[in-house]
Amino acid sequence: MSIPALDAAAMTAARARQDTLTKPPGALGRLEDLSVWLAGVQGQCPPTPFRRRRLVLFAGDHGVAAHGVSAYPAEVTGQMIGNFLAGGAACTVLARQADVGVRVLDIAVDSDHLPPSVTVHKVRRGSGAIHLEPALTGGELAKALAVGAAIADEEIDAGADLLIAGDMGIANTTVAAAVVAALTDSPASAVVGHGTGIDEDGVRRKQAVVSAALERWRPMGIDPTVVLRELGGADLAAMVGFMVRAAGRRTAIVLDGVFPVTAALVAEALAPGTSAYVVAGHGSTEPAQGLALERLGLAPLLDLGLRLGEGTGALLALPLLDAAIAILAEMATFGDAGVAGPVDA
Amino acid sequence: MSIPALDAAAMTAARARQDTLTKPPGALGRLEDLSVWLAGVQGQCPPTPFRRRRLVLFAGDHGVAAHGVSAYPAEVTGQMIGNFLAGGAACTVLARQADVGVRVLDIAVDSDHLPPSVTVHKVRRGSGAIHLEPALTGGELAKALAVGAAIADEEIDAGADLLIAGDMGIANTTVAAAVVAALTDSPASAVVGHGTGIDEDGVRRKQAVVSAALERWRPMGIDPTVVLRELGGADLAAMVGFMVRAAGRRTAIVLDGVFPVTAALVAEALAPGTSAYVVAGHGSTEPAQGLALERLGLAPLLDLGLRLGEGTGALLALPLLDAAIAILAEMATFGDAGVAGPVDA
Numbered sequence: 001m002s003i004p005a006l007d008a009a010a011m012t013a014a015r016a017r018q019d020t021l022t023k024p025p026g027a028l029g030r031l032e033d034l035s036v037w038l039a040g041v042q043g044q045c046p047p048t049p050f051r052r053r054r055l056v057l058f059a060g061d062h063g064v065a066a067h068g069v070s071a072y073p074a075e076v077t078g079q080m081i082g083n084f085l086a087g088g089a090a091c092t093v094l095a096r097q098a099d100v101g102v103r104v105l106d107i108a109v110d111s112d113h114l115p116p117s118v119t120v121h122k123v124r125r126g127s128g129a130i131h132l133e134p135a136l137t138g139g140e141l142a143k144a145l146a147v148g149a150a151i152a153d154e155e156i157d158a159g160a161d162l163l164i165a166g167d168m169g170i171a172n173t174t175v176a177a178a179v180v181a182a183l184t185d186s187p188a189s190a191v192v193g194h195g196t197g198i199d200e201d202g203v204r205r206k207q208a209v210v211s212a213a214l215e216r217w218r219p220m221g222i223d224p225t226v227v228l229r230e231l232g233g234a235d236l237a238a239m240v241g242f243m244v245r246a247a248g249r250r251t252a253i254v255l256d257g258v259f260p261v262t263a264a265l266v267a268e269a270l271a272p273g274t275s276a277y278v279v280a281g282h283g284s285t286e287p288a289q290g291l292a293l294e295r296l297g298l299a300p301l302l303d304l305g306l307r308l309g310e311g312t313g314a315l316l317a318l319p320l321l322d323a324a325i326a327i328l329a330e331m332a333t334f335g336d337a338g339v340a341g342p343v344d345a
Numbered sequence: 346m347s348i349p350a351l352d353a354a355a356m357t358a359a360r361a362r363q364d365t366l367t368k369p370p371g372a373l374g375r376l377e378d379l380s381v382w383l384a385g386v387q388g389q390c391p392p393t394p395f396r397r398r399r400l401v402l403f404a405g406d407h408g409v410a411a412h413g414v415s416a417y418p419a420e421v422t423g424q425m426i427g428n429f430l431a432g433g434a435a436c437t438v439l440a441r442q443a444d445v446g447v448r449v450l451d452i453a454v455d456s457d458h459l460p461p462s463v464t465v466h467k468v469r470r471g472s473g474a475i476h477l478e479p480a481l482t483g484g485e486l487a488k489a490l491a492v493g494a495a496i497a498d499e500e501i502d503a504g505a506d507l508l509i510a511g512d513m514g515i516a517n518t519t520v521a522a523a524v525v526a527a528l529t530d531s532p533a534s535a536v537v538g539h540g541t542g543i544d545e546d547g548v549r550r551k552q553a554v555v556s557a558a559l560e561r562w563r564p565m566g567i568d569p570t571v572v573l574r575e576l577g578g579a580d581l582a583a584m585v586g587f588m589v590r591a592a593g594r595r596t597a598i599v600l601d602g603v604f605p606v607t608a609a610l611v612a613e614a615l616a617p618g619t620s621a622y623v624v625a626g627h628g629s630t631e632p633a634q635g636l637a638l639e640r641l642g643l644a645p646l647l648d649l650g651l652r653l654g655e656g657t658g659a660l661l662a663l664p665l666l667d668a669a670i671a672i673l674a675e676m677a678t679f680g681d682a683g684v685a686g687p688v689d690a
Binding site for chain 1: 366420431443646664685
């Protein structure tokens with residue numbers, strides 16, 4: 001899919017308007033940059049407030065969870081889906097606060113007991129243990145990418161103008177670390193972190209799994225679809241398809257932690273230009289996220305020490321986007337307000 | 346005024362509840378700390394959502410503005426008051442977004458032409474040029490401190506449960522730098538920054554003014570009321586009185602940039618314990634803010650490169666406080682949700 005460029009004229013107009021508002025030039029820092037970016041995404045200056053924001057949760061299990069890389073058992077993935085649907089999870093609480101609708105999808109949970117409403121797009125039960133076998137078959141990869149694109153289409157057709165891809169899956173930071181290592185040519189030691197709370201022994205096991213996975217994959221080469229198939233998973237691939245389609249349809253995407261940022265890195269490799277529609281919501285304690293963001297040229301808006309996933313860091317960043325739009329749309333200019341400019345102006 | 350301690354029992358209960366919620370312990374990072382702090386401020390777990398949030402703008406001019414320390418002429422202070430009242434300033438736009446009521450006060454604007462509604466608490470026209478003369482007389486200092494306390498009382502009596510002290514005053518970062526230098530025993534070179542946008546020559550002039558002010562003050566000693574009288578200003582002193590009274594009445598205060606953080610530093614020196622009721626909203630590019638925050642043991646929630654004042658950085662941080670309260674009040678526990686805990690638990 002070819003990705004349209006941001007609207008340069010709208011961005012120029014937004015930058016010019018920022019410099020007429022009743023504040024010193026640049027004094028609103030990253031809010032000004034956000035307002036210019038949103039003008040470029042929407043193709044209008046000022047951009048309009050978001051009408052329909054959506055969090056899509058991509059749940060999936062990973063075979064590596066059985067190999068001591070996570071502090072939690074794999075059953076938690078399926079159990080948390082019940083918690084999402086009941087509204088008791090962190091992401092659902094924060095989504096209510098931020099006026100974001102939530103959609104929960106079982107892409108590859110290792111369970112047959114989830115409600116049909118969430119399993120409608122299921123690709124398989126758990127992705128393969130990447131240090132031992134491919135995460136996906138070629139057919140499953142294609143299906144997962146198509147599912148993600150179809151979900152983006154459904155959401156945008158229903159009016160969504162801001163999207164967050166949230167992740168839920170025990171051991172998914174291991175998979176993200178392996179994919180980032182492959183795409184940035186980094187060793188396991190540079191990408192593996194403590195996830196949701198493993199100890200130093202756990203980190204060593206996680207590094208060994210990632211190293212073995214990279215060794216298994218390396219002869220197959222750096223084609224991003226190969227990396228996704230061998231080292232990723234159905235949930236990650238669906239998220240990639242979702243982001244590529246959202247960008248192709250000029251829709252803003254807010255990233256969360258290491259898993260969605262990894263999806264964005266793959267999406268950019270598959271469909272260059274995708275990352276122009278992406279903003280980084282929150283910095284992660286996982287080192288793979290930092291490497292991926294650096295490669296994408298993105299800096300997170302927030303750094304609050306979150307390490308949960310579920311889109312939580314992206315949800316917390318949304319008020320900053322709203323603020324950026326309001327500033328550009330509602331502030332008075334020096335001329336309107338009868339306020340003097342700088343001494344030398 | 347003696348400042349009550351935070352409620353330790355409510356904080357213990359909040360910390361214990363965080364560890365039962367459906368997320369790994371600590372996975373919500375600073376949101377968890379905020380929820381515990383808010384429980385301590387309110388004396389209940391979970392804390393309740395804020396009902397009445399208020400931004401009080403303390404406007405004042407400073408004699409140093411005539412000495413080449415700012416990019417803007419002093420008339421801007423009074424002109425911006427009109428912009429605040431009309432709702433076209435950054436702070437008023439962001440306050441609407443964050444559901445915060447705004448009150449504008451002329452504490453020491455160098456103008457006689459402002460509306461009576463804002464001049465009711467005026468202490469004087471412009472504070473003294475601190476490198477040449479005291480900022481205030483002893484009587485003016487006492488009046489400014491009392492005015493700030495009275496305003497806090499009025500706001501809290503009217504139901505305010507969250508307060509922001511915003512600043513507006515050309516050259517006020519010079520004054521803040523001098524006060525922070527005095528209270529942290531730092532040289533002018535360690536506290537002076539570019540303010541709203543001066544060049545390197547401007548920074549040198551600002552350093553010279555701060556150095557001269559410190560030299561004039563030094564023989565008088567480090568008593569915080571002496572520092573306020575000699576190096577501060579009526580707007581700063583009113584803000585100090587406001588914060589001390591708010592803390593004395595157990596009300597949460599969100600700080601913005603260098604000027605309110607300087608006020609908090611003075612307030613803590615005058616009434617130890619005040620800073621327990623304070624959270625830092627936004628990091629400033631002014632080095633004096635970093636020194637003051639370090640002394641207060643505070644780390645800002647946001648760092649978006651803002652350098653405007655007016656309470657803007659504090660307003661942007663408010664959704665994080667709302668989120669912290671919602672998490673503690675609304676998330677399900679592992680027991681409620683039937684979700685398994687960590688493998689070793």
